[in-house]
Amino acid sequence: MSTTLHDPIGKGWRRADGRIGVRNHVIAFSTVALTDRVTALAAAQVSGVLPITPAFQRGLRGDDATLQEEMIKAIIAHPNVGAALVVTHDRSSADRLQAVCSEVEKPIFVVALMAQRGMQAAQESLTTKLRSLLDATAGQSKSEFNLSNLTVALECGGSDATSALCANPAIGRFVDLLIEAGGTAIVSETAEFLGGEDVVRAQSKTPQIADAILAHLSAEEAMMNSDGTDYRGVNPTQENIEAGLSTLTEKTMGALCKIGTSRFAGALNFGERPKGKGLFFMNTPFFSPTSLTGMVLGGAQVSLFAMGVFNPSGLPLAPTIKICGNPKTLSDWPDAIDLDVSDVISGKSRYDEAADEIRMAMRRISEGQMTCAEKLQEGQIILPITQAPL
Amino acid sequence: MSNPDPSPDLRLSLKTQGGDNVATVLDDLLDCTAIAGGVTIDQGIPFGHKVALVSISKGEAILKYGVVIGHAKTAIREGEHVHVHNIA
Numbered sequence: 130m131s132t133t134l135h136d137p138i139g140k141g142w143r144r145a146d147g148r149i150g151v152r153n154h155v156i157a158f159s160t161v162a163l164t165d166r167v168t169a170l171a172a173a174q175v176s177g178v179l180p181i182t183p184a185f186q187r188g189l190r191g192d193d194a195t196l197q198e199e200m201i202k203a204i205i206a207h208p209n210v211g212a213a214l215v216v217t218h219d220r221s222s223a224d225r226l227q228a229v230c231s232e233v234e235k236p237i238f239v240v241a242l243m244a245q246r247g248m249q250a251a252q253e254s255l256t257t258k259l260r261s262l263l264d265a266t267a268g269q270s271k272s273e274f275n276l277s278n279l280t281v282a283l284e285c286g287g288s289d290a291t292s293a294l295c296a297n298p299a300i301g302r303f304v305d306l307l308i309e310a311g312g313t314a315i316v317s318e319t320a321e322f323l324g325g326e327d328v329v330r331a332q333s334k335t336p337q338i339a340d341a342i343l344a345h346l347s348a349e350e351a352m353m354n355s356d357g358t359d360y361r362g363v364n365p366t367q368e369n370i371e372a373g374l375s376t377l378t379e380k381t382m383g384a385l386c387k388i389g390t391s392r393f394a395g396a397l398n399f400g401e402r403p404k405g406k407g408l409f410f411m412n413t414p415f416f417s418p419t420s421l422t423g424m425v426l427g428g429a430q431v432s433l434f435a436m437g438v439f440n441p442s443g444l445p446l447a448p449t450i451k452i453c454g455n456p457k458t459l460s461d462w463p464d465a466i467d468l469d470v471s472d473v474i475s476g477k478s479r480y481d482e483a484a485d486e487i488r489m490a491m492r493r494i495s496e497g498q499m500t501c502a503e504k505l506q507e508g509q510i511i512l513p514i515t516q517a518p519l
Numbered sequence: 520m521s522n523p524d525p526s527p528d529l530r531l532s533l534k535t536q537g538g539d540n541v542a543t544v545l546d547d548l549l550d551c552t553a554i555a556g557g558v559t560i561d562q563g564i565p566f567g568h569k570v571a572l573v574s575i576s577k578g579e580a581i582l583k584y585g586v587v588i589g590h591a592k593t594a595i596r597e598g599e600h601v602h603v604h605n606i607a
Contacts, residue, residue: 290543290567293584298522324586328520361603373543373568375581375603379588386520437567457566474545480522 134310137273138488139495141430144208145234149278151430151448151495153211153269154179155262157255160201160226161185163218164242171214171255178259179445183510188519193512200400200512202229203426205237209446211269212236212262214255219243236265274495277311280403282424282432282447283387284317286417287458288365289372289437293383295454295473296435299483301389303433304408306484308391313406315397315429316388317413317420319349320364324378325385333393334407341396345412364415372438387435399513400426417442419511421449426510431491434502441465443502444510448494451501452487465501539582541569541601560598569601581606 142150157172158181159165165182172180181204189197205213212235217223223241230237238258245251283300285292304314322329323346333339353360365374374380394407400423403409411427413420421432421444432449434442439462443449452468453459459469468490472478494500502508544564560570569583575595580587589606599605 290545290569294543294545298520301520301522324588327586332520361607370603373565373602375569375601375606376589378586379583382584382586382588386522388520390521455567 134306135275135277137275138492139274140271141274141278141495142208142211142269143272143274146206146208148208148428149272149274149430150208150211151279152209152446153266154209154446155212155214155259155266156181156204156210156446157214157216157259158204159183159185159216161187161218161222164216167242167248167251168214168216168255171252171259174252174256175259175263177263181445181510183512185512186514186518189514190516190519193514193516193518196399197512200422200426200510201226202233203400203402203428204446204510205230206233207426207446208428208430210235211266213238214258214262215239216255217241236262238262275310276307277406279307279431279491280313280315280427280429281307282315282317282421282427282429282444283435284417284421284424284432284442284449285321285384285387285435285437286440286442287372287436287438288369288374288380288383289455290374290383291454291471291474292435292437293386295470295483296437296452297383297386298480299454299470299473299487300387300433300435300452302480302484303389303487304387304391305389306488308389308406308408311406313403313409314388314391315403315409315411315424315427317411317424318384318415319345319412320353320377320415321381321384322346322410323350323353324376324381328385328388329393329410332388332391338393338395342393342410345396345410368438387433397427399423402428414513416511418444418509419513421508422510422512431494433487436466439465441502441505441507443500443505443508445503445506445508446510448500449502449508450487450490450494465505467500538585540571540573540575540579541581541583542572543583544568544570558598561600564600571595571597571599571601573597575601 159168162184172178220241227239391408397411413423425444425447436453451466454471470483581589
């Protein structure tokens with residue numbers, strides 16, 4: 130297999146900043162909750178448009194306000210976005226967004242709702258612009274890419290005993306290939322590293338990188354201990370406990386199988402883009418839609434999602450490949466899972482084979498096959514908020 | 520995390536590391552069945568849950584994946600279900 134590590138695995142859209150898109154989405158992006166509804170209504174009228182209506186707020190303070198502004202730009206600049214209709218409420222915000230968009234080389238319209246007259250006319254104006262963006266992206270040429278062009282988000286949800294035995298180790302084996310091929314992977318959910326400190330020390334490229342990751346873990350632990358609350362039942366979640374996981378360390382040790390044998394090349398803040406290639410830790414909350422938001426807005430074009438018991442999460446901007454090894458989940462949720470790796474339990478398959486299946490799924494999805502989460506238009510963009518808004 | 524492939528002999532009751540004192544039950548149709556190491560397990564332990572491979576004293580560490588995942592809140596018999604009711 131190592132002889133083919135650098136072979137093309139698909140065709141994508143090469144962006145002006147050099148990144149590759151595995152999708153060429155035209156997004157209808159509402160940058161403030163006030164315009165979410167009109168944007169969604171307009172998007173629903175134009176086939177092939179991806180609505181992005183994340184209920185962004187006004188009145189955020191400090192780092193929360195900065196993060197939301199940075200994430201607005203990250204959504205527009207995301208490599209899977211070919212063109213964007215950017216909607217806001219007032220003219221002054223539209224001017225500010227126009228300046229942001231001038232740094233992103235792709236077809237973009239910025240619209241202020243207050244510059245329209247009437248909801249019907251506003252919708253018509255938005256749909257006209259969306260059709261024009263679809264025309265602008267139709268027929269754009271694609272170029273071959275390989276694993277080195279990919280940043281892959283590593284996620285797990287609905288963790289159970291099979292997550293640690295099937296889906297997470299299979300992803301770990303794929304990540305070994307991805308990193309060897311010069312690609313990038315991001316793993317997150319700080320709470321689900323607690324108890325895995327020894328793994329972090331053993332699998333960081335330098336002591337400084339280990340210290341940076343461990344500092345995030347210490348801060349998380351201090352937060353969890355600061356209010357006298359017992360977080361069992363929150364994490365591990367009730368469905369984790371029902372599935373047999375008893376403690377956070379037990380859950381952590383399963384989740385960490387996702388990183389394979391690679392060494393961490395750095396620690397990232399929420400939504401931060403990796404500088405360089407390799408395996409990166411990102412400091413995020415543990416709720417899947419939120420952690421996926423951080424990793425995808427950090428530039429991941431594809432997400433690998435290990436599942437034990439069912440979890441519907443996805444992230445609309447990046448195809449989310451659902452990988453499951455629990456026979457009951459596979460039988461109950463066949464229309465929401467992309468890859469069955471349960472044969473590892475019965476001994477009919479090994480991790481190397483499962484990793485190769487992930488690579489083949491990556492190829493099919495790069496060639497345009499939609500993931501289950503994409504077909505269902507599953508997923509949310511959720512930003513962590515640390516301070517009460519004004 | 521080097522993740523060796525699970526041994527087929529152990530697949531119904533997976534003990535991932537040599538020193539572990541619990542194993543994962545992976546076939547909930549098995550009841551009262553001798554598993555790896557000749558341990559007889561209690562009936563009705565659900566798929567994916569843990570079983571004690573040896574007698575465990577109150578306060579003793581619970582080892583899974585070769586790592587301490589918690590401690591016994593009570594004494595646990597060999598073959599008994601190990602979960603939130605008896606470890607933390």
